[in-house]
Amino acid sequence: xxxxxxxxxxxxxxxxxxxxxxxxxxxxxxxxxxxxxxxxxxxxxxxxxxxxxxxxxxxxxxxxxxxxxxxxxxxxxxxxxxxxxxxxxxxxxxxxxxxxxxxxxxxxxxxxxxxxxxxxxxxxxxxxxxxxxxxxxxxxxxxxxxxxxxxxxxxxxxxxxxxxxxxxxxxxxxxxxxxxxxxxxxxxxxxxxxxxxxxxxxxxxxxxxxxxxxxxxxxxxxxxxxxxxxxxxxxxxxxxxxxxxxxxxxxxxxxxxxxxxxxxxxxxxxxxxxxxxxxxxxxxxxxxxxxxxxxxxxxxxxxxxxxxxxxxxxxxxxxxxxxxxxxxxxxxxxxxxxxxxxxxxxxxxxxxxxxxxxxxxxxxxxxxxxxxxxxxxxxxxxxxxxxxxxxxxxxxxxxxxxxxxxxxxxxxxxxxxxxxxxxxxxxxxxxxxxxxxxxxxxxxxxxxxxxxxxxxxxxxxxxxxxxxxxxx
Numbered sequence: 001x002x003x004x005x006x007x008x009x010x011x012x013x014x015x016x017x018x019x020x021x022x023x024x025x026x027x028x029x030x031x032x033x034x035x036x037x038x039x040x041x042x043x044x045x046x047x048x049x050x051x052x053x054x055x056x057x058x059x060x061x062x063x064x065x066x067x068x069x070x071x072x073x074x075x076x077x078x079x080x081x082x083x084x085x086x087x088x089x090x091x092x093x094x095x096x097x098x099x100x101x102x103x104x105x106x107x108x109x110x111x112x113x114x115x116x117x118x119x120x121x122x123x124x125x126x127x128x129x130x131x132x133x134x135x136x137x138x139x140x141x142x143x144x145x146x147x148x149x150x151x152x153x154x155x156x157x158x159x160x161x162x163x164x165x166x167x168x169x170x171x172x173x174x175x176x177x178x179x180x181x182x183x184x185x186x187x188x189x190x191x192x193x194x195x196x197x198x199x200x201x202x203x204x205x206x207x208x209x210x211x212x213x214x215x216x217x218x219x220x221x222x223x224x225x226x227x228x229x230x231x232x233x234x235x236x237x238x239x240x241x242x243x244x245x246x247x248x249x250x251x252x253x254x255x256x257x258x259x260x261x262x263x264x265x266x267x268x269x270x271x272x273x274x275x276x277x278x279x280x281x282x283x284x285x286x287x288x289x290x291x292x293x294x295x296x297x298x299x300x301x302x303x304x305x306x307x308x309x310x311x312x313x314x315x316x317x318x319x320x321x322x323x324x325x326x327x328x329x330x331x332x333x334x335x336x337x338x339x340x341x342x343x344x345x346x347x348x349x350x351x352x353x354x355x356x357x358x359x360x361x362x363x364x365x366x367x368x369x370x371x372x373x374x375x376x377x378x379x380x381x382x383x384x385x386x387x388x389x390x391x392x393x394x395x396x397x398x399x400x401x402x403x404x405x406x407x408x409x410x411x412x413x414x415x416x417x418x419x420x421x422x423x424x425x426x427x428x429x430x431x432x433x434x435x436x437x438x439x440x441x442x443x444x445x446x447x448x449x450x451x452x453x454x455x456x457x458x459x460x461x462x463x464x465x466x467x468x469x470x471x472x
Contacts, residue, residue, distance in 0.1 A: 001026045002033040002059070003048035008075055008099060012046055015106035022110070026206050030059040037063060039209075040200045041155045042070050044113055049076040049084040049096070060091035069121060071113040075099055151337035155197035157190055158341045161331040167194075171323055175201035179320025180273065182258075183296040188375030189325040191296040192254060199252040204292060207251030210244040215257035219265050223281050226253070227268070233282025245278050245289040258295040258318070259304055266311045273317045293318065328370045328377065329441060330452065335366045338374060342381035343394065354385055357394040363408035364396060369443060432467040435460070444471045 001012045001024060009026055016022045025040065027033040030052070033045070037059075045063060052058045060072055074096035076084030081098060088096040094113045097105065151160050154168040174181050175198045183191045192211065199209045212225055220234060228243025244253050261269065271277055278287040295318045304310035328335065339357055347354045357365075370376050384398040396403075435453065442448040450460040463469075 001046045002028075002030065002051070003046075003075070004028050004051045005048055008048050011100060011103070012106060015103040016110060019107075023201075023205070025200065034059050034062065037067060037070070039156070039196045041153055042067070043117060044071045044073065044110060046073050046075065046110075048099075049074045049080060049087050052087060055083070055087060055090070058087075058091075060087070060093070064092050069117065071117045073097065073109060073113055075101065151341060154194075155200060156193045157197060158338055159331070159334050160337045161333040163326050163331050164334060167323060167325065168197075170321070171198055172201060174198055174321035174323070177320070178203075178292060180292065180318050181294045181321045181323065182301065182315075182319040183294065183323045183325065184301060185296075185298065185325030186327045186373055187298045188373035189327060190374050191298075191325060192256065194323065194325060195252075195254045195294040195296065198294060199254075199292075202252070202292070204251050208248050209252040209254060210248045211254045211256065212244055213256045215260040219262050220281070222261065222265060223268065227272075227278050227280055229281035230283045233280075237282070241280070243278065243280060245272065245291050246287060248291050249289050250291075252292045252294060255293060255295045257297065259297040259299045259301055259310065263311070266314050270311065270314045270317060273314070328373045332366050332441070335370075335377065336362055338377055339365060339381055342378050343385060346382045346385040352385060352388065353391050354388050355391065355393055358396070360408065361394055361396045361399060364399060364403050364406050367408045368403060368406050369441075428467075431463070432469070435463050435467065436469055439464075439469065439471075 001009060003009050003012075003026075009028075013024060013026065017024045025036060025042075027036055033047070036042075037045070045060065047060055052060070060074070063070060063072065072091055072093040074084055074088050074091070074093050076096055076098055078098050081096075084096045084098075087093075094116065095109065097109060101109075151158050152165065152168070153159075154171065157164070157168065159165065159168070171181075171194060181195070181198060183194055185191055196209065199205060212222075214222060217225075223229075224233070224237075224241060224243070226244050228241045228246060229237050230240050231237055272289075273293060276288050276290060278289045279285070280287075301310060301315055301318075305312050305315045339362060343354050343357065365377070365380075372379075380400060381394075383400070384394045388394050388398055435449075438449045438452050439446070442452065446457055446460055446464075450457045453460065455463070
């Protein structure tokens, strides 16, 4: 809901806010709404036409391009009905409603707009499936698409793997509490996306969420960014600064790269977590802020605690919930779903119709280790969509040079029911296959493979020798 009019906001909130089937996020300006739209998975925009300043370039018109699958509805005062009709035409809105709208009408309008959006989505999916089924054999018989959508989402996180499903379920539990959350995972896995998903599924969703990267910044500047400062506190402090903690009061602050903060700043953060005390730099005044902290680290924080590089008491304060996002190479099942998702996303942005991705190209993507994780995959898909032919497929010739030496893995099924095989032989056959697959996934990096399999490096070496495995 986007409106600067409190009466309109209250009316929509009364009609939809108490319904458990809806999650209503209220914004009071176009920039705020555009920002929220990029942070969450939205399905319907209800916008007050009276707050739109530019009839040609505005949030709704831009959303038609950037988020074409999100339904759009306009509200307008009766005296602005003609202007509202023209705005609705430009933004391809589902309909426009004159204020004040009865609650029953608002509920019916929302239901019908969402139903139409779902029917349109199913039509797109079925049309794509029909196009693929009529093609030659460049696609395998794997079912990449379905009427349901082919993947699951937790806000902007897309997945099909069991690991991510478990992570999302745990994150939804965390969102319902007020506890701090510690998110750990490699760079590019989507830690900030998960943090935003938690915020926008919590009771704090209509309060601000601010982000601060703690890496590569001095203690003085970090203190100023988070706690604020008063004029003259240091050279260049020409005016008072509120600080993110007070600016996000009743909201959330996401602290990325929390492992990089100094021991002295760890003390300041610990005091804030214990009592919500905010002391601006250069001031003797103590303020209070009700802020939920979500922290993230791309280095295992517990290892830093064991080495004495991070305070143990602060670590336990931060890990009200501790979530670990697995690297993309640990969940290769998600590569196909993410590929399809990013194709749809960027094809819409650049106005290009891309039918799909060939099985050979997808097999190479699934065989690649992606050291940059989901961020690297997204960049690759965005580049391929930009150079693909209109109405065509993404194929191996569109891949970056880094994929030239990647050998696609074949679907090798283990035959456990071999004639005359004993139980021991079948178990050994399965173990050999699992160990070999882990080594191939990790490009024969034995340390990573051992960690993935839950073995010691010596134990893995013994199994390699026992089964005569060799790097191809």
